[in-house]
Amino acid sequence: MVLPTNLQHLATANDLTKTIQEHNHVMVCCGRMGPMCIPVYGIMEELQSEYKHVAFRDMAFDSPEAHIIRNLPECRGFMGIPFTVYYKDGKVVAATSSIQSRDQITSILDREFKG
Amino acid sequence: MENNHFHTIVIGAGPAGLTAGIYLSRAKMKTLVLDSGIAGGQLILTHEVANYPGIEKISGYALSENMRKQALKFGCEMLSGISIATIDFESTMKSLSLTNGKKFTADTIILATGGRSRTLNVANEDFFKGRGISYCATCDGDFFQDKEIAVVGGGNTALEEAVSLTKYASKVTLIHMLDHFQAFAHAQEEAMNNPKISFMMNSRITSFNGVDKLESVNIENLLTHEQTEMKLDGVFVFIGYEANTDFVQGKCIRLNDRKEIITDEKLQTNVPGVFAAGDAIDKKYRQITTAVSDGTIAALNAIEFINTRKSLQANHANSLIV
Numbered sequence: 001m002v003l004p005t006n007l008q009h010l011a012t013a014n015d016l017t018k019t020i021q022e023h024n025h026v027m028v029c030c031g032r033m034g035p036m037c038i039p040v041y042g043i044m045e046e047l048q049s050e051y052k053h054v055a056f057r058d059m060a061f062d063s064p065e066a067h068i069i070r071n072l073p074e075c076r077g078f079m080g081i082p083f084t085v086y087y088k089d090g091k092v093v094a095a096t097s098s099i100q101s102r103d104q105i106t107s108i109l110d111r112e113f114k115g
Numbered sequence: 116m117e118n119n120h121f122h123t124i125v126i127g128a129g130p131a132g133l134t135a136g137i138y139l140s141r142a143k144m145k146t147l148v149l150d151s152g153i154a155g156g157q158l159i160l161t162h163e164v165a166n167y168p169g170i171e172k173i174s175g176y177a178l179s180e181n182m183r184k185q186a187l188k189f190g191c192e193m194l195s196g197i198s199i200a201t202i203d204f205e206s207t208m209k210s211l212s213l214t215n216g217k218k219f220t221a222d223t224i225i226l227a228t229g230g231r232s233r234t235l236n237v238a239n240e241d242f243f244k245g246r247g248i249s250y251c252a253t254c255d256g257d258f259f260q261d262k263e264i265a266v267v268g269g270g271n272t273a274l275e276e277a278v279s280l281t282k283y284a285s286k287v288t289l290i291h292m293l294d295h296f297q298a299f300a301h302a303q304e305e306a307m308n309n310p311k312i313s314f315m316m317n318s319r320i321t322s323f324n325g326v327d328k329l330e331s332v333n334i335e336n337l338l339t340h341e342q343t344e345m346k347l348d349g350v351f352v353f354i355g356y357e358a359n360t361d362f363v364q365g366k367c368i369r370l371n372d373r374k375e376i377i378t379d380e381k382l383q384t385n386v387p388g389v390f391a392a393g394d395a396i397d398k399k400y401r402q403i404t405t406a407v408s409d410g411t412i413a414a415l416n417a418i419e420f421i422n423t424r425k426s427l428q429a430n431h432a433n434s435l436i437v
Contacts, residue, residue: 035160036254038176042153046196077327079258079349080245097245098255099160102152102196 001063003033005041007048010059013068020087023055025113027105030059030069031082036099037061040082043102047109054113086112121147121192123417124211124221127359128193129156130403131393132227133179134410135417136186136193142418147219148186148193155179156229157356157394158403162253167403178403204386205367222424223388223417226363226376227410230356230394230401235267239323247329247349252276255349256283262348265290265332267320273353274302280351281311288345290315292337320350358395371397381416382409390417 002009010016010028020026029044031037044056059066061081069075072092075083080098086108087093093112096104123139125132128150139146153159161175170178187193194213202211204224212218232250234240240248249255256279264284266277269291275298277287289306294316296303306312315334321342322333331346358375360368369377369385375397382390392409394401 032254033174033176034251034254035162035175036251038159039153039155042155042159043196046153077246079247079328080249080251080255098249099251 001060001065003031003041003058003060005033005058006045007041007056007058010057010065011063012065016057016059016068019055019057020090024089025051025054026057026087027054027084027109028057028059028069028087029082029084030066031061034081036080037082040084040100040105043100043105047102047105051109051113054109088112119217119219120208121145121219121221122421123147123223123225123414124149124209124219125225125227126150126199127156127227127229127393127395128154128183128195129227129229129393129406130158130179130182131229131406131410131413132156132225133182133186134407135225135227135392135414136191136410137182137189138411138414139418140186140189140191142414143190144418144421146191147221148191149197149199149213150193150195151198153195154183154193157231160232160251161403162251164403199362202362202366204389207388209388222421223390225410225413225417226360226368226384226389226391226395227393227406227413228359228362228395229406230358232352233354233357235320235352235354237320237322243323243325243329243350246327247325247347248323249349249351250353252280252351255351256280259284259349261285263346264288264349264351265315265320265345265347266351266353267291268353268355269293269296269298270353270355271298271302274298274306276351276353277312278302278305278309281309284311284349287312288315288347289313290318290320290334292317292319323350356394356401360395373397382413383416383420388417388420390420 074092074095078097085095094108122144125135125148136148158175158179198214200212200214209224210220260283263286265288267290317337320332321335324331360374376391377397390413392413393406
């Protein structure tokens, strides 16, 4: 179960584990094809060329495999999609719930993935 | 520099801006459409569009993508994710620079900056966004299965979404500042006949409370000024839109008291050669269809403006030769 976006998809929990092992900086947007999620995928697509040191991925929120995002302690209390999680060196360094603007996303990328 | 000159620069890539882009580029006008986010504007936040003539049902995202591709097919240039650093509306040749250092000039500018959902402007609102506060019932409704929630607003969207949220929530309280709703009668009737919905009129939320997620709100009765705390799991906010005109405020473009751009019947602002279209202008109805109409009118008048000036300049040159 994957989303019809132009991002690289994470279909399984193992895909995510492998991705955060292989990349130091990972941003994952876990959502649906709805109005609060689509703008975030669009922003991520555009940021790929600017933030080449970050691996941008999406994951289908309704996939059972997405438990790996949905059940993160950092996502406790989240009640709005998408759940967007930022991993640095395999660890969660930031997580947001609901739609985010380009400025909100780049401020996290700049703060957490500097250099 | 020559490559950076356009007949028209359209600021905003929602339905109004994209329509202007389609009309201008199809008329062989060199056109640049700029947007601070991604193309589509408020349209991509619309789950389903069912009243766009000729299309029975389509997602807002798909409709905006169709418009974007159509504009590109006609040769329209587009830059998204931009931020404007400076802008000169008043000179005959308009100019603007972006924060990334790029500079552009144009004969005309169309302001199609659209609108954004109004927020309550209450402390902690941003913190609880996605942690109990939502602006999209179709997106987040299922997080509130068997929970008690409130819907804030009194227009069609607020009442219709309150009804749709009763599919999930055990109880929905509609909170509205006025003593009456502005929604159409049929929307009011449907909400009032729904046993899960109760009403709290002349009231407003004054604070959001909780730790990791929303747990309660404080509500003020605007007639008695009495404050009460209501335990809630979620609040959905539907209190209309405001114009995205922050970057023209304090400049020469005339705005009304709601910060919407004032235009004439040609959708020209008080500055010659600067037009405006869509949700950012002073008008009554804000629909996709009215934005598309505005984009068309502004584009056609921008073309007329350019052609008129060109012929005046040619006549002037000829008179000098004679």
